[in-house]
Amino acid sequence: MHASLRLDNTFKLPEPLKTLAISAANGSLDDLTKLHDLIPDSPQSQLRLFIPVLYANLNFSDISDLRAQLEIDFSVVQLRTSKAILALKGICELQKHLISRAYGEIWSSAWEWIQFLDDCDKQRPGETGASSSELRMLYITVISSLSDDADTLSTMKRTPRIRKYFGKGWVAVVDQLQPSDELFRKLCDFSIQHVNAKDTANLQELINGAGSIPEFASLMVKHIRCAVPHKQHAPSPHDGFALLAVFALLLETDLFHGPLREPLVTNGIVECLTVALHALCGPDMLMTEQLIPMCFGVLYPSISTFPGFPLFKQALDNGLLRALVLCAGRRERILQTALHWFLREPLLEMLVYHSVLSSLRPVFDEAKNLANSPGFRSSEYAREWDNFVTLATERLAVMERYDSGELVAIRACDNVECSAMRKNDELLRCTACRNAFYCSKECQAADWASGHRKLCKNAFNRIHEKCPQLTFRDHDFLRALVHSDYLSRRDNLLAMHIMFLQGDPDAPFFIKFDYRKGSVSMDTGEVPGEMAEYAVRATRSGGRVELHMVVVREGTGRSRAHVIPLRSADGRVLEGLKAMARGDYVAPESPEMRLSSLDLARTH
Template sequence: MAALISYQVASRTNPARGPGIELWPRMVPWVQFFLDNYRFLQTLMTHIWLLRHDELYATLMLFCHCVGTEHPQNMSLMVSTPGFRVLAVRAWYSQAGKDIVLDSNDYFAMAVCDVFADGEGISLDEVIEGSDGDLDNFAKLLVRQCDPLIRRHSGSANPLTSKTRFRILRLVISTVVGLSRSASALLYPALVRHGYVKTLTMVMYAFLELPRASLRDLPPFEWDHVKAGVSQLDHLFFLRRAGHELQSSLEAGLLDVLLCCAQADVSDTIHLGSLCAIIAEFLTPSTVYRGVLITMGLAESKTTVSRVIYHEETKKVWTNFTEILARRLAVLNLFDAPGRITQRACDNFECTIIQAKRDLRRCSGCHTAFYCSRECQIGHWNAGHREGCSWHVQRRKSLRLMCTPKEYAFLRFLLRHDWQSHSAAVAVDYVKTQISNPQATLLALFDYAQGHRAFEIQHCVLGGTQHETEDGMEFDVPVFQQVARSGGRMTLAVMRLGNGDKSWTMWLPVRRASPEIPEALKAIVALGDSLTEAEVQEQVEEVMRKEPPNDLIHV
């Protein structure tokens, strides 16, 4: 039997040679195959005559999976046999209207993965022959059969194992990688039409949810598949074939996938080029701020990402944070501003009320101050707004020259996010600085001018017409008059942005729920060096959970 199969295979692939001594090298592996898998073959032949065509295809695939699992060296032998991949396509295609493929039978999925992902992948001719030329339904099947398995295994009750993740990844990516050159004009539009971009993102995102240790130790073969997926995304987006798929892909975790890939592998410049092209050109408003935050967070951490950002091949895209921010702001101008503030606190610090913005009255002069009543407006006017109102008008005009209202809204939203995410560190540093210098006017400085985010608490020094911080940054008097007169119920969050060789600042008042420092925070700070940084962070977060500061960005 082995000799007959080998003879038929050799004759089909090279009929000119015919039988002879050259066939013997091809017969030896098959003889060994039958010797190794006699038990599997005996079981298969017992039931094979009772099966219909579609059941036969599926049974053969399951048989191949069992053989490949027990004797991996034989999988390559089977896959290399001409016509075997066509059989795999037919087996997969025969189950198109059923849920057996990936929804309820993982073993069948593994068998298809083994065939499609082995060697150079499957060719377009094999797909056309196996699917009877119906590429649209083949694309639909490829996408449809991956979705349920990803969703079914995403729950904590049945976590997706690393082995299953790898094989799903190989099934989705390797199939299309093998078709990308010859079938791009035929298959890619059908794939995109049926949601391939989002599915590819979901597969890669599920794959990258593995523990970070596994990610770092990933074999080069598997990383090749991940990078192939990134290249496919770049190709699809560049040709504008993705359309509305891009938004859903971003929501499915595309940014996490791309940035995680960059962090784990900085050696492949082609891969990095695709990565940077996608991030720089295809962000949409719902993920603009998130992309900036992720980028800054990775650049801030002491990882290999800093090398990615300043890599020679990608220097034009990742020159500094200012350029990245400008790109996102340019995209943002096309859409409504995010982070819209719907509630405000009355600007009179003798009043602690917080109401919906529409229920407060606005100062008719500067349009930046809000009041809950006429009495509060008069009180704030006499407390210093008389001098600051005209200044606010001038400031609003200067801001319009530097950025649009939507850009300003985005920057405000970004600063608010950083203030809240650093709330524990802000609280500790604020207490330390206030204890050492109780008369100082404090501010929280978020410095983005150097391409990354740096945070520190600084205090202001009183001057003539201006105030100056520790590092020489100057502010106009009305800003700090308002803070100084608040009696500790207000502080400042300051954003410093780079602009070429210069930098400009944007400040946001932060309304404090109480001017008093919680005694629990004082106790933590008093312990000094007896606690590690992690212990301080943990205790501060515990205090803030019990006594939330209820700070409010107040613009």
């Protein structure tokens, strides 16, 4: 036993403090409470003499007897655990004011009590003298406090399962949402220095303490929110250190690129990272050279998770666009890869979704004004930003026309043998896939029997299982966008049809509208195998259905194709295309102009 832990040291205390100390050491909970309350105001000379009293209440030789009492008389256990909890709190309070070589030996007893208290709490939650949450915060307080001593830390590092209890405590701390600054700082210190995410066993202990991978993901997100709760928050150096603790942990573990990423996204990592990024762009924030690239390092793959467009909407709602402009104008040296990626890919690719454009619209003008700053205009991102602004302006204009009801105001009955065209609200909608419309129940029944039965199942699975975030409005806006682009390039498309059909005038064909690089590109080709059912329907329509396939990006490396047919009132356009391909049709004007001028209702 270390000399400073000997109980006879208490005899050096003045009366009546000596009597109080001896009584506390001999088991009086009331006197131990009184001694604990004296710690903040006592001189160091007396604090050293309190150590043996607290240590006496951590005698772990009692634990084996107490385990036997768990099922017999819990009141005996409860009294003893109450004293141990108070002693552990006293040790942590002493550590703030006093350096002692005895802490290493105290740790051995403290560790035994931490494990026993946790076992008791599992069997009798809240009956140990503290709530489950208070106990778990006590674990992390003891671990982080005693780790300040280098010799004790060396012992702690060799303690099996210590990070499991640290994980339990971490959860309890962040669940407070506004934890004490001191405890939160100690937690972050220990995490940065002693939780090695590259050590698989080390990390697994921590995850076990949190409960599971989804609960660990929730822990990481809550931690970030504790550090930066909202966009207007001005982060302190401690907040920056708190972010560093989580960023370092996430970026170093392979789990982030595997089973951890999806639960992180589900728990709101994109939203809280965007809030943090917005706050980090403040002029007085410290450690930005380190923190902002790390924040982007976590945000970059998170926002790319399939499907990406709802996540991008979240990010826009929480200030992403403003943060990107501020970062590009002032910190291009440290963010080159991340900023180029945002400007070249998702900012352009996501402009096909009504939900994303709705989030972009209220922040677009402010971001454009910020981008007019000399710092941004002289950056290497100005040209890419201008490309984004041009495309966004076009798409927002299309959305205005769509929202007003001007664009694609009519829709065709999806019974391909019917030529009826009506306003949207005058048609019946298939209640399963929500994407087929009919002018009557008779047309709906006929279409179901002639092929919609199979297409409906595929559409239902696509919308409701694989991509639940694709709302009807998002899908319907794609229809409007395709129609707008079709109208603006109709002459060119007709010329492409004729060239394609010259090889085989009777060959079924389709047009692909590819939006994966932002601006649309169009191509005509043979109908692919996966569109065979649609091709059969188009053939049955007598030229009233032209197959158009729309390809959009839904996350990095993930694309989705939507079939959005072009409907005509009759088959005159297809007949004219075939005639021109055969060379049978001669007119003074160009064939494209001739077909474009037909007074024919067409809609997607």
